[in-house]
Amino acid sequence: xxxxxxxxxxxxxxxxxxxxxxxxxxxxxxRQLGGVVVAIVVWELVSVSGLVTxxxxxxxxxxxxxxxxxLGPLASAAxxxxxxxxxxxxxxxxxxxxVGTLVGRSRLAEAFTEVLVRMMRPLPSLALIPIAIxxxxxxxxxxxxxVAFTSFWPVFINTRYGVHQVENLxxxxxxxxxxxxxxxxxxxxxxxxAPLIASGLQIALSLALVVTVSVELVGGTGGIGSFVxxxxxxxxxxxxxAGILIGGLIGWALNTGFRAVVQRWVPWADRAERRx
Amino acid sequence: xxxPVLTLDHLGVTLRGRDGSVxxxxxxxxxxxxxxxxVSIVGPSGSGKTTLLKAASGLRDPTVGAVRFAGSPVEGVxxxxxxxxxxxxxxxxxxxxxxxxxxMGARRLAPPARAExxxxxxxxxxxxxxxxxxxxxxxxxxxxxxxxxxxxxxDPQLLMMDEPFASVDALTRGHLEDVVADLxxxxxxxxxxxxHDVGEAVYLSDRVLVLSARPSRVLAEITIDLPRPRTQSHTxxxxxxxxxxxxxxxxxxxxxxxxxxxx
Numbered sequence: 001x002x003x004x005x006x007x008x009x010x011x012x013x014x015x016x017x018x019x020x021x022x023x024x025x026x027x028x029x030x031r032q033l034g035g036v037v038v039a040i041v042v043w044e045l046v047s048v049s050g051l052v053t054x055x056x057x058x059x060x061x062x063x064x065x066x067x068x069x070x071l072g073p074l075a076s077a078a079x080x081x082x083x084x085x086x087x088x089x090x091x092x093x094x095x096x097x098x099v100g101t102l103v104g105r106s107r108l109a110e111a112f113t114e115v116l117v118r119m120m121r122p123l124p125s126l127a128l129i130p131i132a133i134x135x136x137x138x139x140x141x142x143x144x145x146x147v148a149f150t151s152f153w154p155v156f157i158n159t160r161y162g163v164h165q166v167e168n169l170x171x172x173x174x175x176x177x178x179x180x181x182x183x184x185x186x187x188x189x190x191x192x193x194a195p196l197i198a199s200g201l202q203i204a205l206s207l208a209l210v211v212t213v214s215v216e217l218v219g220g221t222g223g224i225g226s227f228v229x230x231x232x233x234x235x236x237x238x239x240x241x242a243g244i245l246i247g248g249l250i251g252w253a254l255n256t257g258f259r260a261v262v263q264r265w266v267p268w269a270d271r272a273e274r275r276x
Numbered sequence: 277x278x279x280p281v282l283t284l285d286h287l288g289v290t291l292r293g294r295d296g297s298v299x300x301x302x303x304x305x306x307x308x309x310x311x312x313x314x315v316s317i318v319g320p321s322g323s324g325k326t327t328l329l330k331a332a333s334g335l336r337d338p339t340v341g342a343v344r345f346a347g348s349p350v351e352g353v354x355x356x357x358x359x360x361x362x363x364x365x366x367x368x369x370x371x372x373x374x375x376x377x378x379x380m381g382a383r384r385l386a387p388p389a390r391a392e393x394x395x396x397x398x399x400x401x402x403x404x405x406x407x408x409x410x411x412x413x414x415x416x417x418x419x420x421x422x423x424x425x426x427x428x429x430x431d432p433q434l435l436m437m438d439e440p441f442a443s444v445d446a447l448t449r450g451h452l453e454d455v456v457a458d459l460x461x462x463x464x465x466x467x468x469x470x471x472h473d474v475g476e477a478v479y480l481s482d483r484v485l486v487l488s489a490r491p492s493r494v495l496a497e498i499t500i501d502l503p504r505p506r507t508q509s510h511t512x513x514x515x516x517x518x519x520x521x522x523x524x525x526x527x528x529x530x531x532x533x534x535x536x537x538x539x
Contacts (some may be wrong), residue, residue, distance in 0.1 A: 073306065140535055169366040170369070176333065176353045176356065177383070188369065192371075194371070
């Protein structure tokens with residue numbers, strides 16, 4: 001009944017861009033940057049105040065200097081991290097979507113896998129490192145394998161739920177339009193589940209980065225994690241912080257990029273429900 | 277009467293809940309819809325109108341009885357039947373533009389003819405120029421017109437509508453009724469509409485069937501002999517309209533009282 005509220009019926013063009021007009025977007029960006037600036041100021045204040053010894057916390061200027069002088073090694077460490085992350089996440093995404101779709105469309109498969117899922121999902125991936133080393137040895141394969149294992153679950157669970165809870169009316173409509181089998185799956189069920197699959201991927205993406213860096217830290221297999229570990233062992237505190245900072249930036253960039261992709265490719269995610 | 281497009285022969289639907297409960301929703305419904313005829317089914321809420329329509333369209337198998345469309349038993353939704361649902365926002369696909377949604381109804385046609393049919397269907401419902409818009413960019417009334425375009429683009433023999441105007445405001449509702457009436461008069465499809473709005477049923481139909489409360493049967497059949505074309509402002513003022521509306525309403529109230537009696 002929302003329709004009675006606004007005279008949009010015959011013009012129809014009145015729906016604004018979901019991101020809002022440019023001015024609003026600009027103001028939001030300003031606030032976000034403001035938050036970052038405040039965080040940097042607090043960081044520097046804590047560092048200068050001596051609350052934390054400079055053996056544990058580097059100041060902003062020294063961290064910036066370390067960042068500038070280690071650009072090369074940092075870039076290659078970031079590359080290593082991103083490689084393991086991408087390989088692991090790709091496997092998790094493909095596996096999660098395919099298996100989630102199959103299980104979500106079959107009540108038998110759902111019941112069959114229920115206990116297994118509940119057991120496997122909370123396993124901390126770091127506890128699996130010994131197994132992973134035995135299976136794959138130290139290196140990219142092991143890291144990517146652990147990343148794939150951990151980030152498989154959110155993709156799988158969201159996909160399963162997404163394809164399971166597709167509106168019955170979408171299905172009925174599809175049947176009146178003579179869409180069955182594979183067409184029904186590809187043209188109706190998967191697009192209907194896409195918003196949930198996308199949020200599963202969003203969770204998986206951050207989780208994959210956390211696991212990648214953690215495994216690198218523990219296993220010393222290269223990447224940002226090992227960079228941070230080596231800096232710490234060498235007592236190069238500012239360099240360590242530079243590494244951590246790069247890790248955070250990578251996470252931010254991946255999340256922001258992914259959100260843009262979702263807005264572009266799954267624009268119905270947060271809008272389809274608007275006119276309920 | 278010419279050979280009916282649709283025949284329901286002693287149709288009954290019993291629903292089984294997951295908890296094992298059994299509800300007889302439709303007891304025994306027989307009806308025929310002739311070519312080009314506009315038939316409405318009204319009944320108190322809970323009389324299983326939607327269930328009946330689903331069985332009649334082939335979306336669900338009846339428990340007993342038979343459905344025949346154009347002389348053949350119905351298995352699945354026949355290609356000559358199009359269905360418009362109440363909840364357009366869960367029936368139009370939000371991942372497709374309006375044009376592509378409508379094209380879904382014309383998948384049997386070759387691409388060049390399809391594009392032309394889609395344009396034509398959008399024009400008929402007054403949505404020229406909205407083909408590249410998305411459903412969620414349109415108002416409820418426009419979305420339902422798009423759903424109507426998708427239903428009619430395949431040139432069906434029978435259009436089924438389940439409470440098609442129940443989710444829009446009163447003004448839009450009157451407008452949509454006239455869109456449907458106009459399309460129906462200018463085309464050759466028969467229409468079977470389920471509604472709880474007695475005035476709407478009388479305004480649009482050649483015949484109105486009143487369902488009893490569940491388990492439902494046909495309680496009354498009232499022929500609507502109002503002249504066509506009909507208009508909201510004129511037809512609804514006619515003494516005959518008021519009289520027919522009262523007649524139907526009386527039977528619906530009767531059905532409602534029976535329901536209370538049963539409970």
